[in-house]
Amino acid sequence: MVAAFPVRFPDQLRQHLRALRKRHGLTQAQLGALIGVSQARIAEIEANPGLVNFEQLMKLLSVLGVSLTLQEEAVAPVAARAPAVKASKPKAPKPQPKPSSRPPEAEAESRRTLVARPKKGSW
Secondary structure, eight states, X not given: OOOOOOOSSHHHHHHHHHHHHXXXXXXXXXXXXXHTOOHHHHHHHHHOGGGSOHHHHHHHXXXXXXXXXXXXXXXXXXXXXXXXXXXXXOOOOOXXXXXXXXXXXXXXXXXXXXXXXXOTTOO
16 A cells, blocks of 8 residues: 655654654664664754755655655646736836035035933043
8 A cells, every 4th residue: 555645834744754754663863873864863854854955855755665756736827826916006206315415525424323422520
């Protein structure tokens, strides 16, 4: 009998990996030894399989006797699934800042942040 384990979310993969390891009667340490990683790494993979590199995941799946299969679902083409784009009014251009009559040095000084300092002797 061939079992299918559909996975659409990382949480589902987490559950499947743990269940497959237990079905084979393996501890995390034993599984780690089979693929050349530590028990701690197997625990990390089971806890967050979305962060494992693809090569390591494929090796793990192979040891557990499963393979990765991509299956196309019978759904409408992507173009038909995309939401319709609403027609929108063209945006008015942003008003440009008015040129200043002050010299550039005065402009730079006006942008400086002022810091309040205590008066002498008020410490």
